[in-house]
Amino acid sequence: MSEDDEAVRRVRFYGTNDLATGWYVPRVAEIADQFDPKKVPTRTDDILELHNVQQYLEHGFLPNAYNEEKRDQAKAQIPRIRSAVARFFTAIDDTNFATVVSGVRRDYHGDLLDLLSRHGAFERCESETVLPALAAAGLRLAELLASKKLVRAYNAQMRDELRASPQSAEHLIRKYLQEDVRREIHLPPSFTPADARELLEAYIDSEYANPNYIRLIASAKENPSAGIDAKLKLRAKRRNDEISANIFAEKEGFRTGCEVGVSTTQYEPVVFGMDDSSEGLVSRYTYSSRWLEETLDSPSILNNFQHLFEFADSQALLTLPSYPANLGVMEQIMGTTGKTEYKVGAASRTIDWSTLLSMASSFCPWAAS
Known part of the structure; x- marks a missing residue:
């Protein structure tokens, strides 16, 4: 296997529910089986991979073909691997810090900072050594800010x-x-x-x-x-x-929007149409002025709000709020959402426009056409 192939296969623990877990299990078993506490690797990437292997073992992710004895043998390596990783990181000081962090794979940056923090490297090493070395190793400010101990140190x-x-x-x-x-x-x-x-x-x-x-x-x-x-x-x-x-x-x-009007000749209470020309997508509502004039008693007005203007559905639930179910797939996954943001999609905007314009048009005599 070439060095490039081995680099691609480096074990990384992304969590118990990640789909990559099963793909890494054979290599986890291989590394656990071959690990010798007397011959601990000296390269940082190898140590970080051992740390990830340890997490697989702790969660019991091993080949299905393993019997109970093989599983116990693999799990017996957990304290040995943990001890080897701890010895490696507790030996880091100002004299070797830059060498240790140099060339660490990007997907191991989080593990590197976590283990440096966990084993007191930031308390032992000066900022003049640590920060330039981490920058030279390709760690960005966003990654550094994720380490509470580094930020405080x-x-x-x-x-x-x-x-x-x-x-x-x-x-x-x-x-x-x-x-x-x-x-x-x-x-x-x-x-x-x-x-x-x-x-x-x-x-x-x-x-x-x-x-x-x-x-x-x-x-x-x-x-x-x-x-x-x-x-x-x-x-x-x-x-x-x-x-x-x-x-x-x-x-x-792309032109989008809503048009609402009142017709003196229309027989139907409301006619809906969609203008989907090349310039955009516009919803059109036309209400019958005759219908509106003949339904001015209180029960009929309430009925119009529910069935004509569609302020509420058949269960009398308001349609005006922006419900998550009305968001399209792309609207849910794209964009930058604020913590207190009231997220509104295209469907909710159309409802908002149509109800607002319906109210304005229906009760303005000059709006009739």
């Missing part, structure tokens, strides 16, 4: 790293505003709300600001600890409007 230096670029504001946005963030984000104790405010302002004004993140700031609740107040929200809203205007100045986009 190098408090002042991590504050400086955050304040060095407006793009760092995205870490604040993910921590305070974005829903379903994969990594936990820790901020240095010395990082103040004033720092956060300054960083967010610089990000809003920057050329490379992400429109999705600008929108999250504009729609966020005020949060003093995150540096978000009414003035910042207004600044973000104006910037969001500017970005949108620039986008649609170059591209016309």
